[in-house]
Amino acid sequence: MGKPKAEVDVSNCLACGGCISVCPNDAISMCAGKAFVDKDKCISCAICIRTCPVGAIRGEDY
Amino acid sequence: MKYDIVIVGSGPAGTVTGRFAAESGAKVLIVERRSEIGVPVLCGEGISRKIDEWDMLEGDRWIAGRMDGARIFSPDGTMVVLSAEVAGNETGYVVYRDIFDQELAKKAVKSGVKIMMNTQALGLIKEDGKIKGIKVKNFDKEMDIQCDIVVGADGVESRVGKWAGIDTTLKPNDLETCCQYTLTNCDVKDSYCDFYLGSKKAPGGYIWVFPKGNNVANVGIGILASLSESALAKKLLDEFIENDRRFEKAEPIRFLAGAVPVARPIESVRDNLILVGDSARQVDPITGGGLTHCLEIGKIAGEVIGKALKEKDFSQEFLSEYETRWKEIIGKKLKRNYMVKEILHEMEDKTLNMLADSLKDYKFDELSTLSLIKALVLKHPTLLMKLKPLLKLSEL
Numbered sequence: 477m478g479k480p481k482a483e484v485d486v487s488n489c490l491a492c493g494g495c496i497s498v499c500p501n502d503a504i505s506m507c508a509g510k511a512f513v514d515k516d517k518c519i520s521c522a523i524c525i526r527t528c529p530v531g532a533i534r535g536e537d538y
Numbered sequence: 539m540k541y542d543i544v545i546v547g548s549g550p551a552g553t554v555t556g557r558f559a560a561e562s563g564a565k566v567l568i569v570e571r572r573s574e575i576g577v578p579v580l581c582g583e584g585i586s587r588k589i590d591e592w593d594m595l596e597g598d599r600w601i602a603g604r605m606d607g608a609r610i611f612s613p614d615g616t617m618v619v620l621s622a623e624v625a626g627n628e629t630g631y632v633v634y635r636d637i638f639d640q641e642l643a644k645k646a647v648k649s650g651v652k653i654m655m656n657t658q659a660l661g662l663i664k665e666d667g668k669i670k671g672i673k674v675k676n677f678d679k680e681m682d683i684q685c686d687i688v689v690g691a692d693g694v695e696s697r698v699g700k701w702a703g704i705d706t707t708l709k710p711n712d713l714e715t716c717c718q719y720t721l722t723n724c725d726v727k728d729s730y731c732d733f734y735l736g737s738k739k740a741p742g743g744y745i746w747v748f749p750k751g752n753n754v755a756n757v758g759i760g761i762l763a764s765l766s767e768s769a770l771a772k773k774l775l776d777e778f779i780e781n782d783r784r785f786e787k788a789e790p791i792r793f794l795a796g797a798v799p800v801a802r803p804i805e806s807v808r809d810n811l812i813l814v815g816d817s818a819r820q821v822d823p824i825t826g827g828g829l830t831h832c833l834e835i836g837k838i839a840g841e842v843i844g845k846a847l848k849e850k851d852f853s854q855e856f857l858s859e860y861e862t863r864w865k866e867i868i869g870k871k872l873k874r875n876y877m878v879k880e881i882l883h884e885m886e887d888k889t890l891n892m893l894a895d896s897l898k899d900y901k902f903d904e905l906s907t908l909s910l911i912k913a914l915v916l917k918h919p920t921l922l923m924k925l926k927p928l929l930k931l932s933e934l
Contacts, residue, residue: 490578490717490794491795492580492715492716492717492794492795493580493693493694493695493797494694494713494715494795494797496694497694497695497696497707497708497713498707498709498710498713498763500707506571506658506695525768526710526766527710527713527715527766527797528715528768528769529715529716529717529761529766529769529772529796530771530772530795531768531769
């Protein structure tokens with residue numbers, strides 16, 4: 477099992493785009509009006525998790 | 539499908555650029571991934587009086603309240619009052635951003651701009667490395683739109699810039715992560731935009747209270763992403779509201795999240811491509827305000843696009859007139875305020891309290907750096923050392 481990867485809880489995401497703008501590996505994009513993490517690109521840095529103002533992103537073990 | 543210009547994003551930067559490009563003869567399409575312009579609102583909704591100079595909005599439906607000025611509260615609660623004339627970018631009007639954005643869009647349409655909603659930009663179309671258009675998805679239908687210039691007005695999370703090789707990724711210390719309640723039944727009567735500073739209240743940012751009339755107010759927070767933890771912004775905002783008697787009987791009618799770039803100005807031009815608004819980081823790094831910049835710079839972008847069409851020259855070299863002109867207007871200010879932002883974030887609460895104490899009786903009819911520093915040092919001579927970096931900046 478590797479490091480936890482970012483996972484968006486779509487019911488809490490308010491689509492502010494903050495996570496997308498700080499992701500150092502372009503792993504997040506807006507999909508159907510919510511942030512979406514491409515797990516293959518996520519490097520488990522957790523910057524998006526800390527950035528989210530409402531806690532809609534958490535780390536999920538993979 | 540062929541247009542002269544395709545603009546990604548229907549915020550103020552996109553619609554103003556579109557309007558002025560159309561007025562200088564361009565066939566313009568704006569693509570917007572959402573299903574209503576200006577919705578959801580992602581903004582504190584404060585704007586400076588400067589907007590009156592440009593006469594870009596009809597009527598006054600977009601105005602929620604006219605402000606008399608701003609009040610800044612230091613960590614220990616010392617209040618500094620600024621009149622609207624000197625308070626800068628953040629105060630003047632509190633607006634309804636949804637209506638504001640739609641009014642700008644109406645103007646654009648009147649000038650001939652076409653708008654396609656529910657349309658996501660998927661990537662640039664390139665031939666031999668040259669940008670020839672943009673791939674979009676309208677509902678389920680993918681389509682290629684040919685154009686001479688793609689305009690990235692796609693906000694803080696801009697993808698368009700990245701597709702053209704401009705690094706728009708923000709460092710966590712260059713992003714304010716925000717959330718805001720619109721509260722009703724507040725005990726907020728006067729017309730001042732209030733700002734609250736402090737490392738415990740809002741690390742690397744501030745809390746704001748912007749009145750919208752009829753006891754409605756926007757109460758929001760922005761904190762620096764590098765000092766943020768998961769959901770910290772919301773937690774600190776909830777605590778502020780909980781402990782402020784003005785909001786004892788208030789309830790939310792809206793909650794939103796936002797993200798504001800507080801970065802140095804970046805490159806905004808490539809062959810066949812320009813960036814406007816938040817995507818080009820045209821935001822004051824101290825206040826996080828960018829609305830007036832969008833209006834002023836969008837007009838320049840539109841005019842330069844018009845010239846490019848006449849000359850049939852869409853090279854980076856030709857389009858760089860846009861970059862030169864917008865950096866002439868706000869480049870210096872953004873660079874200086876970026877450094878001030880860095881200095882402010884280094885300051886301890888104690889220093890901020892001293893600053894506020896020095897400034898509280900200062901008559902702000904003019905806001906020159908020198909007169910400001912004189913006032914500061916007169917009252918708290920020890921501030922001089924702490925403000926040394928700011929003094930250096932006053933020479934810029």
